[in-house]
Amino acid sequence: MSVFEPAVELVRGxxxxxKMMFEKPVTYQYxxxxxxxxxxxxxxxxxxxxxxxxxxCIGCALCxxxxxxxxIFVEAAENTDEKRFSPGERYASTxxxxxLRCIYCGYCEDACPTEALTLGDNYELSFYxxxxxxxxxxxxxxxxxxxxKLTPQKVEPGAFNRSVPEMENPKD
Amino acid sequence: xxxxxALFLVLACIAVASALGMLLSRNTVYAAxxxxxxxxxxxxxxxxxxxxxxxxxxxxVYTGAIMVLFLFVIMLLGAENxxxxxxxxxxxxxxxxxxxxxxxxxxxxxxxxxRSLGDVLPPAEAINATENLRQLGxxxxxxYLLPFEIVSILLLVAMIGAITLTKKEKGAxxx
Amino acid sequence: MITDWTxxxxxxxxxxxxxxxxxxxxxxxxxxxxxxLARMQTRIGPNRAGPYGLLQPIADAIKLxxxxxxxxxxxxxxxxxxxxxxxxxxxxxxxxxxPWGATVxxxxxxxxxxxxxxNVAVLFFAAIASVSVYxxxxxxxxSNSKYAMLGAMRSTAQMISYEVALGISLTPVILLANSMSxxxxxxxxxxMWFVVYQPLxxxxxxxxxxxxxxxxxxxxxxxxxxxxxxxxxxYSGMKFALFFMAEYQKMIIVSAILAVFFFGGYLGPxxxxxxxxxxxxxxxxxxxxxxxxxxxxxxWPRIRYDRLMSFGWKILLPASLATVFLTAVGxxxxxxxxxxxxxxxxPVSSMLVFAICVIGVYQALRRLTYERx
Numbered sequence: 001m002s003v004f005e006p007a008v009e010l011v012r013g014x015x016x017x018x019k020m021m022f023e024k025p026v027t028y029q030y031x032x033x034x035x036x037x038x039x040x041x042x043x044x045x046x047x048x049x050x051x052x053x054x055x056x057c058i059g060c061a062l063c064x065x066x067x068x069x070x071x072i073f074v075e076a077a078e079n080t081d082e083k084r085f086s087p088g089e090r091y092a093s094t095x096x097x098x099x100l101r102c103i104y105c106g107y108c109e110d111a112c113p114t115e116a117l118t119l120g121d122n123y124e125l126s127f128y129x130x131x132x133x134x135x136x137x138x139x140x141x142x143x144x145x146x147x148x149k150l151t152p153q154k155v156e157p158g159a160f161n162r163s164v165p166e167m168e169n170p171k172d
Numbered sequence: 173x174x175x176x177x178a179l180f181l182v183l184a185c186i187a188v189a190s191a192l193g194m195l196l197s198r199n200t201v202y203a204a205x206x207x208x209x210x211x212x213x214x215x216x217x218x219x220x221x222x223x224x225x226x227x228x229x230x231x232x233v234y235t236g237a238i239m240v241l242f243l244f245v246i247m248l249l250g251a252e253n254x255x256x257x258x259x260x261x262x263x264x265x266x267x268x269x270x271x272x273x274x275x276x277x278x279x280x281x282x283x284x285x286x287r288s289l290g291d292v293l294p295p296a297e298a299i300n301a302t303e304n305l306r307q308l309g310x311x312x313x314x315x316y317l318l319p320f321e322i323v324s325i326l327l328l329v330a331m332i333g334a335i336t337l338t339k340k341e342k343g344a345x346x347x
Numbered sequence: 348m349i350t351d352w353t354x355x356x357x358x359x360x361x362x363x364x365x366x367x368x369x370x371x372x373x374x375x376x377x378x379x380x381x382x383x384l385a386r387m388q389t390r391i392g393p394n395r396a397g398p399y400g401l402l403q404p405i406a407d408a409i410k411l412x413x414x415x416x417x418x419x420x421x422x423x424x425x426x427x428x429x430x431x432x433x434x435x436x437x438x439x440x441x442x443x444x445x446p447w448g449a450t451v452x453x454x455x456x457x458x459x460x461x462x463x464x465x466n467v468a469v470l471f472f473a474a475i476a477s478v479s480v481y482x483x484x485x486x487x488x489x490s491n492s493k494y495a496m497l498g499a500m501r502s503t504a505q506m507i508s509y510e511v512a513l514g515i516s517l518t519p520v521i522l523l524a525n526s527m528s529x530x531x532x533x534x535x536x537x538x539m540w541f542v543v544y545q546p547l548x549x550x551x552x553x554x555x556x557x558x559x560x561x562x563x564x565x566x567x568x569x570x571x572x573x574x575x576x577x578x579x580x581x582y583s584g585m586k587f588a589l590f591f592m593a594e595y596q597k598m599i600i601v602s603a604i605l606a607v608f609f610f611g612g613y614l615g616p617x618x619x620x621x622x623x624x625x626x627x628x629x630x631x632x633x634x635x636x637x638x639x640x641x642x643x644x645x646x647w648p649r650i651r652y653d654r655l656m657s658f659g660w661k662i663l664l665p666a667s668l669a670t671v672f673l674t675a676v677g678x679x680x681x682x683x684x685x686x687x688x689x690x691x692x693x694p695v696s697s698m699l700v701f702a703i704c705v706i707g708v709y710q711a712l713r714r715l716t717y718e719r720x
């Protein structure tokens with residue numbers, strides 16, 4: 001250990017910062033250049049549909065029950081074959097998530113029996129007032145697939161009596 | 173010459189006012205600030221007399237170092253606000269009498285003993301020129317070397333004394 | 348008395364130019380610092396407002412001007428109002444004595460590229476620099492807040508301590524130039540920059556000025572993590588901006604002074620033929636010295652307060668005294684022996700003394716650590 005070690009270390013520190021000036025900056029120019037999110041990133045919620053356009057959500061409110069932050073509000077209503085929103089007896093007539101309360105824990109996703117609710121990739125959740133922090137069903141629901149109609153649909157009776165679909169275990 | 177005189181009068185008023193402010197202020201920080209102002213006016217007096225070196229030395233040493241230390245101590249002790257004056261009963265008349273006596277004595281000596289004001293010469297140009305710095309240095313370090321060194325030793329002794337007084341004994345327990 | 352009105356006009360214009368250059372320089376120094384720091388941290392820095400983010404300082408200024416001015420309920424209002432001004436003024440005033448260039452011949456008259464060439468310019472710098480403590484002390488005191496007070500205390504103690512080394516490290520320059528006028532100091536460096544003759548003096552001056560302007564690694568008075576910005580903790584809006592301005596202008600000014608004293612000021616190749624190149628060289632030197640300041644800030648951690656004090660008093664002060672002594676001896680030997688080789692005695696011996704100083708302190712610190720174990 002030399003007596004000049006402190007001085008040498010000071011100069012070495014300077015060299016490190018100087019070297020860094022010539023490295024490529026790690027900055028993303030955000031609004032123009034968006035960073036890809038990770039595979040399991042938990043962003044804004046999405047409500048999904050079946051391929052025939054019916055909503056997966058059956059209004060069971062298990063997500064609301066699972067939510068530790070009490071951010072989800074669900075109100076269910078009865079389906080009829082004249083006006084069918086989802087398979088089974090009931091659908092969510094109101095579905096609201098308060099994004100100021102949500103902590104993006106993903107418990108709602110786990111609680112959902114029909115895989116209707118997932119946390120998506122969208123992280124651009126900014127708003128000017130508290131009211132616009134409440135995301136309604138229209139904002140969360142996926143657009144209908146091009147091959148089918150939107151809800152409510154008129155369907156033949158007895159075709160969609162089972163509310164929970166056949167599912168496989170998740171793969172990743 | 174008239175400009176100099178006008179400048180002098182304005183500065184003199186500021187100097188007297190700031191000195192009075194220092195004396196009369198009940199807040200020690202304000203008093204210190206008045207003193208700073210006073211020192212700066214004195215520095216400008218030196219400039220008027222054509223002695224920039226002394227003016228700069230005045231600002232550096234007095235306003236820059238000594239008064240900052242004063243302020244520092246005032247703040248460290250938290251002694252900004254003086255308590256109401258708590259004078260002894262006979263202090264005021266005695267002070268007035270003594271001041272009057274001093275003033276009378278000084279006036280008497282000035283009038284009787286001192287030369288008339290016309291004899292007081294302003295410092296000559298040559299004394300204050302830049303070259304004069306050299307003369308000052310020669311005077312201090314050659315003609316008056318011994319007194320200069322003695323003064324420095326005196327100051328050193330005072331400094332060491334202060335350090336010794338505040339220093340704890342070796343091995344003494346804390347507070 | 349000067350009656351020539353064109354001369355008054357010339358002075359007025361020069362003063363305006365210097366003040367505006369300092370104000371704009373301050374604004375763009377913040378931009379420069381942010382960009383350079385960002386690059387050292389592999390970021391980009393401000394690049395949104397205007398091309399390359401060049402309008403960022405203006406945006407900041409507008410924001411600060413329109414920000415609400417707060418003052419604590421128990422503040423000493425007058426001093427609270429006065430201290431930002433007191434902090435800012437000295438840094439502008441020093442700008443008056445800095446020679447930005449030699450004399451140019453424009454509009455049929457000789458124009459000196461400096462405002463004032465007073466014969467005690469070095470002392471003027473020391474005097475004004477020592478006055479600049481007041482703004483900080485009074486800001487801390489008048490805020491009537493603990494953090495501000497602590498910051499002001501630290502700042503005062505630090506500035507007084509380092510001012511001593513700063514003042515003494517100016518002496519070798521005066522000895523080498525045989526003058527106190529900044530202009531003559533620069534002209535004396537035509538053959539050789541003083542940094543070559545007195546590297547230790549330059550180093551001490553630089554360290555002391557870092558402490559004077561409260562820059563990293565001596566930014567204890569403003570330590571954000573512990574003092575929440577120190578003496579200007581209670582200031583907002585334009586008053587805060589004035590403190591900020593003062594700090595950055597002081598950076599520019601001390602870099603300019605360092606350039607003048609040790610790095611040949613406005614001198615450079617071709618300057619003698621085209622004096623207008625003088626300010627360009629000056630600008631380049633200031634930019635480089637500022638870059639070093641920013642670089643240091645990006646690199647070195649803040650020094651502990653007791654270490655800071657003991658560094659100032661136990662290393663810098665004796666070392667600066669040694670530089671004075673050795674410079675005087677070198678010049679005396681040169682005068683006596685008429686041999687230019689004696690001038691090289693100054694750098695060699697002063698570096699040697701500094702090495703001994705560093706070794707001594709290192710040994711002392713090592714002994715202390717062993718004792719504690």
